[in-house]
Amino acid sequence: MAALRAMAVRLGLVADVDGGPPIVPPSGWSAWLTTLTACAMAFLALLTIAAGLAAGGLAEDWQADLAEAATLRLPASTDAATLERVIDQLSATPGIASARALDPGEQAALLEPWLGRGARLADLPLPVLVDLRIEGSGPDVPALEANLGLVTPGAVYDDHAGVRAPLGRAAEEVRRIALAGTVLVVLAAAGMVALAARASLAANAELVRIVRLIGGEDAFITRAFVGRIVRRTALGAIAGAALGAGALAALPVGGLSTALAPVLLPGPGGLAALAAVVALGFVAVGWGAARATLRVTLREMQ
Amino acid sequence: MISLEKISFGYDGRTTLKELDLEVPAGSFHFLTGPSGAGKTTLLKLLHLEHRPDTGRIGLFGEDIQPADPRQRTRLRRRIGVVFQDFRLIEHMSVSDNIALPLRLQGKPMATHGDDVIELVQWVGLTERADALPRTLSAGEKQRAAIARAVITSPELIIADEPTGNIDAEMGMRILRLLVELNRLGKTVMVATHDLGLIRAAKSLVSARTLRLSEGRLMQAASDL
Numbered sequence: 001m002a003a004l005r006a007m008a009v010r011l012g013l014v015a016d017v018d019g020g021p022p023i024v025p026p027s028g029w030s031a032w033l034t035t036l037t038a039c040a041m042a043f044l045a046l047l048t049i050a051a052g053l054a055a056g057g058l059a060e061d062w063q064a065d066l067a068e069a070a071t072l073r074l075p076a077s078t079d080a081a082t083l084e085r086v087i088d089q090l091s092a093t094p095g096i097a098s099a100r101a102l103d104p105g106e107q108a109a110l111l112e113p114w115l116g117r118g119a120r121l122a123d124l125p126l127p128v129l130v131d132l133r134i135e136g137s138g139p140d141v142p143a144l145e146a147n148l149g150l151v152t153p154g155a156v157y158d159d160h161a162g163v164r165a166p167l168g169r170a171a172e173e174v175r176r177i178a179l180a181g182t183v184l185v186v187l188a189a190a191g192m193v194a195l196a197a198r199a200s201l202a203a204n205a206e207l208v209r210i211v212r213l214i215g216g217e218d219a220f221i222t223r224a225f226v227g228r229i230v231r232r233t234a235l236g237a238i239a240g241a242a243l244g245a246g247a248l249a250a251l252p253v254g255g256l257s258t259a260l261a262p263v264l265l266p267g268p269g270g271l272a273a274l275a276a277v278v279a280l281g282f283v284a285v286g287w288g289a290a291r292a293t294l295r296v297t298l299r300e301m302q
Numbered sequence: 303m304i305s306l307e308k309i310s311f312g313y314d315g316r317t318t319l320k321e322l323d324l325e326v327p328a329g330s331f332h333f334l335t336g337p338s339g340a341g342k343t344t345l346l347k348l349l350h351l352e353h354r355p356d357t358g359r360i361g362l363f364g365e366d367i368q369p370a371d372p373r374q375r376t377r378l379r380r381r382i383g384v385v386f387q388d389f390r391l392i393e394h395m396s397v398s399d400n401i402a403l404p405l406r407l408q409g410k411p412m413a414t415h416g417d418d419v420i421e422l423v424q425w426v427g428l429t430e431r432a433d434a435l436p437r438t439l440s441a442g443e444k445q446r447a448a449i450a451r452a453v454i455t456s457p458e459l460i461i462a463d464e465p466t467g468n469i470d471a472e473m474g475m476r477i478l479r480l481l482v483e484l485n486r487l488g489k490t491v492m493v494a495t496h497d498l499g500l501i502r503a504a505k506s507l508v509s510a511r512t513l514r515l516s517e518g519r520l521m522q523a524a525s526d527l
Contacts, residue, residue, distance in 0.1 A: 020403075215380040
């Protein structure tokens with residue numbers, strides 16, 4: 001405990017460690033601007049990270065779903081006996097866990113977005129679709145296609161690669177954008193803290209001069225100012241991260257598919273962990289930015 | 303204790319101090335006098351390292367202060383107690399907290415030095431005003447608080463700039479007696495003042511050397527001051 005306290009003192013995170021009054025005077029309402037800005041930044045950072053995680057997670061989820069499935073398209077003229085033989089052949093193929101032909105109702109549901117409800121599908125030469133569940137690394141596709149070609153010329157095996165690849169790229173892009181957004185928010189927070197530190201020193205230039213003249217080291221002055229700024233930043237960051245987590249937790253997920261909800265939003269534990277990471281990150285960034293700015297500014301004031 | 307060799311210093315191209323030489327032995331009491339603008343405050347600022355001389359060498363406690371880095375300057379400043387002309391008390395701190403501040407700056411916790419502060423507050427007659435903020439103090443009370451802050455760490459050298467300015471004669475004598483008492487405790491004292499009455503009054507209390515600054519040069523003051 002004593003070692004932790006000593007470290008906190010050295011880092012300037014603990015105020016007035018010697019039991020005396022604060023060296024830095026109270027600065028009135030303007031001090032709350034730092035807290036308010038940190039709150040807004042932490043809120044935005046949490047939402048950006050959560051959005052990036054959710055979108056990336058969703059794309060990955062879809063990608064994984066697609067990777068576990070494939071579709072076999074058979075010509076519209078395929079009769080029931082041929083279809084049965086194909087199903088039997090597929091079921092016996094290593095790498096395929098199951099094969100099931102889509103019934104007319106399922107096909108209608110798939111086409112409904114394009115053709116509308118109640119379209120007379122029986123009049124259309126629709127291919128017969130077989131839904132395949134893939135296991136392991138999947139079937140030997142060239143061999144499978146060759147075998148199927150003997151039974152039903154014109155059969156096409158679709159492993160969804162054409163859809164999976166763009167989804168993968170989209171997931172990567174979304175992550176990159178979220179990361180860039182987070183970095184920008186963090187840089188803005190660091191800039192805000194640096195400005196606050198400089199303003200605080202400028203407002204207390206005479207105090208700094210007196211403290212130096214009566215034997216104060218710059219390290220002492222730095223600790224006093226860092227402590228003040230980091231505590232304000234921490235207060236804002238905790239509030240902002242908590243608000244962000246609260247806002248996400250309060251999203252009306254009831255309207256979403258129950259399959260999507262867990263992907264879009266982490267559970268309460270996950271949100272709490274995310275909020276803690278954001279708040280701690282802001283404290284670390286605030287501490288680093290404040291300390292670096294104060295050291296440089298104090299050197300300039302020599 | 304203090305050694306000045308050919309010290310010159312100026313502001314904005316105007317030379318305030320010209321090639322000053324001075325030796326101040328440890329335990330001595332010096333008055334520095336001269337007309338306003340003669341450079342008394344400037345000389346004291348050089349001695350407590352607020353300014354650096356343009357030319358010349360300053361020795362303090364046997365160390366050449368010219369090459370001192372910020373850390374060394376802080377170490378040297380801790381051996382000097384300064385009573386500033388404008389007091390320079392910290393406005394948001396009480397009298398006792400102002401007096402205790404140099405202890406805090408040297409890492410001496412209040413838990414172990416609280417009694418020293420109480421004693422010193424009593425010694426300068428500010429017990430009743432210990433919790434007051436500087437803005438509520440009279441000039442004399444501020445002066446005494448500034449003296450207490452200057453001596454709380456028991457520095458070897460005490461520098462006081464016009465310690466009796468803006469206060470009445472009775473309070474001036476009281477402050478002079480405080481400084482003399484500190485000198486008797488072995489401290490080296492240097493007081494800048496243009497109050498010749500104070501210097502005359504001090505003669506009956508302490509063996510003091512009086513230096514006069516005039517037109518940027520330092521000379522021994524006439525003995526009939």
